[in-house]
Amino acid sequence: MDSNEFGEFIKAIRDKILSRPAMAEKTGLHVNTIKGYEQDGRLPDVDYLAQLAIETGYSFADLLNKRLLAGKLGKVAEDQHLMVMEKRECYKFSVSTVSTTFKLPLLGSDSYLLVDNRLLPADIELKQLALHKEDDPLQYVVVNCSDKNIQDGLTFVVDYGIGPVTRAIQFGIAGAVILVSDSKKIPPLTVQEAQRDQINVVGKVICRITYS
Structure with missing residues (x-):
C-alpha cells in the first residue's frame, strides 16, 4: 500500500x-x-x-x-517488526472484600507462592493457573496453563530451547511467529512456520504480580 x-x-x-x-x-x-x-x-x-x-x-x-x-x-x-499491536483480552477479577490466599505452583520448581484471591481471575479455574518468575526477582506473571493457543498481540510463556520465558506474540508473513521480549536488550526472535513446532507453549499470561 x-x-x-x-x-x-x-x-x-x-x-x-x-x-x-x-x-x-x-x-x-x-x-x-x-x-x-x-x-x-x-x-x-x-x-x-x-x-x-x-x-x-x-x-x-x-x-x-x-x-x-x-x-x-x-x-x-x-x-524491524515495528508494527503496533492492539489486541486485548479481558478477565473478570474477584471483587470479594474477603481476602483469601491460594497456593499457586511456581513453574520449573516444586515451590508454591501464596497469592491473594482478589488478584486472580474469577472466571478461570485456579488449578489451571501457575506463576512464572520474571527477570525482576520480585515480579511474577500469572499463567493460564490450559490456554496454549498462541494469538497475535497477546503474551505467553513459551520455551524455545532456553527455558520458559515471557514473550509477546506477533504473527509475521508466511506463517512466521515473532517472539518479542519486554526488554529492549533482547532482540525479537522470528520463528519460521516450518520451525513453529519447536515452540513449547506453556500458557497465556493473565496478569503480573509484584511482591514487595
Whole structure:
C-alpha cells in the first residue's frame, strides 16, 4: 500500500460515517488538508488518525500500521517488526472484600507462592493457573496453563530451547511467529512456520504480580 492507496483507504472509512466538512470540524483542520490526505498522497499525522479512529470506531493500531507501511520507512518498519499491536483480552477479577490466599505452583520448581484471591481471575479455574518468575526477582506473571493457543498481540510463556520465558506474540508473513521480549536488550526472535513446532507453549499470561 502506497500513500495514494492509503488515502483512498482512509477516505472510504470516513465516508461511511461522516462528511469531509464534518471531519474538518471535528479535527480543526481545513477541508483541503483532509482532501490532501485522501486524494493527493499526503500522509496524515498521528493526531488525525486518532480522531479518525474515534469517529469511525476503526482500529487505531491498524490505521497507524498502514500509515507507517505507506511511508518512506515502510520497509524498515516491517523488517524491524515495528508494527503496533492492539489486541486485548479481558478477565473478570474477584471483587470479594474477603481476602483469601491460594497456593499457586511456581513453574520449573516444586515451590508454591501464596497469592491473594482478589488478584486472580474469577472466571478461570485456579488449578489451571501457575506463576512464572520474571527477570525482576520480585515480579511474577500469572499463567493460564490450559490456554496454549498462541494469538497475535497477546503474551505467553513459551520455551524455545532456553527455558520458559515471557514473550509477546506477533504473527509475521508466511506463517512466521515473532517472539518479542519486554526488554529492549533482547532482540525479537522470528520463528519460521516450518520451525513453529519447536515452540513449547506453556500458557497465556493473565496478569503480573509484584511482591514487595
